[in-house]
Amino acid sequence: MDARSAKAALIAGNLLYQEEKVSKADTSTLRRAETARTGQKPFAAIVSCSDSRVPVEHIFSAGVGDLFVIRTAGNIIGVHELGSIEYAVGYLGVKLVVILGHNGCGAIVEALRDRQVKGAAAVIIEEIRAAIGSEDSPEKAEVLNTWNSWRQINRSPLVEQAVQDSGVQILAAHYDIYSGRVEFL
Numbered sequence: 001m002d003a004r005s006a007k008a009a010l011i012a013g014n015l016l017y018q019e020e021k022v023s024k025a026d027t028s029t030l031r032r033a034e035t036a037r038t039g040q041k042p043f044a045a046i047v048s049c050s051d052s053r054v055p056v057e058h059i060f061s062a063g064v065g066d067l068f069v070i071r072t073a074g075n076i077i078g079v080h081e082l083g084s085i086e087y088a089v090g091y092l093g094v095k096l097v098v099i100l101g102h103n104g105c106g107a108i109v110e111a112l113r114d115r116q117v118k119g120a121a122a123v124i125i126e127e128i129r130a131a132i133g134s135e136d137s138p139e140k141a142e143v144l145n146t147w148n149s150w151r152q153i154n155r156s157p158l159v160e161q162a163v164q165d166s167g168v169q170i171l172a173a174h175y176d177i178y179s180g181r182v183e184f185l
């Protein structure tokens with residue numbers, strides 16, 4: 001599926017989710033057996049926050065084998081996430097990568113707080129702080145953080161080449177945990 005069709009499929013799936021319409025997501029035993037046997041061909045890769053209120057497959061009414069999903073607190077991109085994206089693009093033939101931020105993000109709230117974070121989580125908070133600079137509005141910080149991740153993805157030479165040669169698109173989007181709506185930025 002090309003990037004344009006993949007985006008249209010995500011938007012259509014998200015509309016169903018917002019309207020609580022019956023999902024067309026195929027999670028049947030048949031689909032499970034088929035994808036297990038023949039391999040995965042996801043139509044998009046989504047990078048989202050690990051927040052439990054951002055249930056990626058539900059948000060896009062997606063079934064087994066539809067989406068290649070990478071989740072980290074604050075939807076930040078490190079080397080493991082970037083490697084996963086390169087795999088999706090280079091080996092699975094995914095043409096659309098979406099970095100999906102959201103409102104009410106706890107990682108952003110923590111980054112805006114003036115206190116030290118302990119342990120490995122400090123790496124996440126420092127990444128977000130560098131991305132948002134002196135911004136103190138959570139809403140604006142969320143968007144700045146999403147664009148930072150977008151830039152990190154585009155920094156990969158393999159991704160850059162796929163964008164130029166294979167029609168791969170990297171898009172940024174924002175998810176509203178109240179309405180369930182995904183807005184492409």
Ligand SMILES: [Zn+2]
Binds near residue numbers: 075102105107
């Ligand atoms: Zn979050």
